[in-house]
Amino acid sequence: MDIQFSLPDAPDGSRHLGQLRDWLRRDRDLRTTSEVSVLPAPPDPEAMGAGLEVLQLILDSSLQLASLAVAIVSWRKANGTRPAMTITRGDVEIRLGSADLEDVSTVLEALERLRDADDAAETGDDEGDGDGGR
Template sequence: MKIMIEVLGDDCGDELHDLREWLRDDADLRGSSLLSLPRPPADGEMNGGVPAALEATIMNKELVVALAGSIGGWLTARAASRRTRIRVRRGEVEVEIDTTKLRDAEKIARTIQEQLNGVD
């Protein structure tokens, strides 16, 4: 299954890069793959270059739990110093998290996994 992850308001792609590194270092996510998807080029540009989203290929629903937990940890670590908004999508199901409203890693993880695991 493919899960798309976007960091909203990340025009330079720096936050998405940080998230990718965080997820890559998570031992619980071994067996999944992460691919950065670039933004399409703007008028007059040769290529977009800036990452727009991450595409995680997850082999089973248990890895969705690990992915949700890792995203929750990343968001919680950032919440003390800055607002971060992400959108996580699997098929037609989408969940958006804003750290001004939800800051607890466990609640973030539970919200993401409940939404995404409800899709078949």
């Protein structure tokens, strides 16, 4: 499961993404079952100059989403980093505001919506809204 994170509103997004990368690499539940890297953002044809970086996380299984949600909220609380975050999987993108990122259940729900919406797109399920019937 390939997930990408960006902090489009953070004035120093690259530094914050580097901190998140390091945090996820040290997380006991994620470090042996995931791959974390920082990549250049895809070019935006309407923007001048290079895009911001994105953090890419490849999970072995979607069963790790709960651990990821806890890690994200813990990182934000430990580092005082409060910018909004955009989380992307495939063609599906969810933006979480600062308040959303304070609650593990809200982050987990967003990650599950990403998983379900992208899985539905891969199987060609055009019916429903991709929320897994919840």
